[in-house]
Amino acid sequence: MSLIKLPILIDPHTHCRDFEQNNKETFETATRAALAGGYGYVADMPNHSHPIVDKRTLGELKDLAEKQIVTDLGIYLGVTPQSVSEAEKNFRECEGEVRGLKIYMGETTGGYIVDSDDDLDKIFRTWESNKPILVHTEDKSLVKALELAEKYKRNLYVCHVSRKDELELIDKFRQKRKNNIWVEVTPHHLFLSDKMSISPFGQMKPPLSSDEDKEALWMAVIKGEIDTIGTDHAPHTREEKMGIKPPSGVPGLETTLVLLLRAEKEGKISREKIIELTHNNPIKIFNLNKEKYDRAEVVLVEEEFLIEENNLKTKCGWTPFKEMRVSHKIVEVNFDGKIGYKDGEILAVSGSGKIV
Numbered sequence: 001m002s003l004i005k006l007p008i009l010i011d012p013h014t015h016c017r018d019f020e021q022n023n024k025e026t027f028e029t030a031t032r033a034a035l036a037g038g039y040g041y042v043a044d045m046p047n048h049s050h051p052i053v054d055k056r057t058l059g060e061l062k063d064l065a066e067k068q069i070v071t072d073l074g075i076y077l078g079v080t081p082q083s084v085s086e087a088e089k090n091f092r093e094c095e096g097e098v099r100g101l102k103i104y105m106g107e108t109t110g111g112y113i114v115d116s117d118d119d120l121d122k123i124f125r126t127w128e129s130n131k132p133i134l135v136h137t138e139d140k141s142l143v144k145a146l147e148l149a150e151k152y153k154r155n156l157y158v159c160h161v162s163r164k165d166e167l168e169l170i171d172k173f174r175q176k177r178k179n180n181i182w183v184e185v186t187p188h189h190l191f192l193s194d195k196m197s198i199s200p201f202g203q204m205k206p207p208l209s210s211d212e213d214k215e216a217l218w219m220a221v222i223k224g225e226i227d228t229i230g231t232d233h234a235p236h237t238r239e240e241k242m243g244i245k246p247p248s249g250v251p252g253l254e255t256t257l258v259l260l261l262r263a264e265k266e267g268k269i270s271r272e273k274i275i276e277l278t279h280n281n282p283i284k285i286f287n288l289n290k291e292k293y294d295r296a297e298v299v300l301v302e303e304e305f306l307i308e309e310n311n312l313k314t315k316c317g318w319t320p321f322k323e324m325r326v327s328h329k330i331v332e333v334n335f336d337g338k339i340g341y342k343d344g345e346i347l348a349v350s351g352s353g354k355i356v
């Protein structure tokens with residue numbers, strides 16, 4: 001039986017839900033799913049039912065999360081059209097406690113979208129930190145984000161790039177070398193294609209793209225144009241997904257690593273590249289404690305199996321990768337000097353993770 005060991009994974013893009021959405025997921029279930037999937041750190045996106053936009057809401061989130069988490073948790077500050085007028089104050093008071101600022105420039109869960117040119121200009125101007133501005137963009141808003149980040153020389157992190165034309169546009173801006181531009185892809189855009197969009201369980205934002213776009217994403221991974229793989233773990237209940245208006249989003253924390261190792265077996269990606277995109281680069285971009293996460297490891301055994309839903313730790317209990325064949329099973333996760341996960345069981349105690 002051959003075992004392989006990898007450094008623990010870092011996810012820059014998770015939606016832990018909780019608050020009024022604790023039927024979908026909580027900080028506890030999200031981080032349990034993370035640990036079972038080989039992650040020791042997840043960064044929570046701020047588009048909660050209570051948007052995380054200022055000192056008060058940040059405090060509420062910390063109070064709720066700290067007793068529950070079994071992995072480390074990073075936090076981003078959000079901004080809504082209503083909170084823009086307080087941007088100076090909010091950014092000043094919260095910048096030290098968060099890993100970056102997230103702006104929704106395209107439609108998403110929770111009525112968060114900021115699309116006025118004046119508001120966007122103000123946000124990019126006012127965020128004077130070296131910490132990245134993360135953007136959710138679709139179609140025309142990507143060029144706007146790239147222009148504003150260039151104008152104010154901000155570090156830009158483009159979430160879930162899903163199409164070839166987006167990669168080409170980003171490349172043009174990168175060649176000017178005016179500012180840092182980092183690019184994230186999600187496992188669902190790498191492993192699923194738009195043929196699955198007809199199912200509500202394949203519905204997410206941005207939507208699944210064509211096989212041609214998918215191939216372009218893989219090429220970009222190989223050429224070094226992609227910096228991170230972010231799961232965009234965004235659970236909804238099965239009932240919601242099967243309702244008349246299914247919400248967008250799919251879970252991903254428990255399936256990403258095993259899917260990447262299958263891709264390695266198929267010759268699509270090297271082991272070094274997997275580690276670079278899921279460990280080294282997110283640590284660098286978000287300035288995390290390298291020593292701590294370098295010491296933590298995931299142990300896997302080579303074993304063929306089909307992804308099943310009944311073993312999942314995510315509260316939503318389903319996955320869009322159901323019945324996909326994978327080649328490795330996670331058997332143990334060592335985190336913070338302890339065994340956090342072993343043979344299907346979470347051993348880490350609630351509240352043992354840190355908000356960092």
Ligand SMILES: [Zn+2]
Nearest residue numbers: 013045232234
């Ligand atoms: Zn997201």
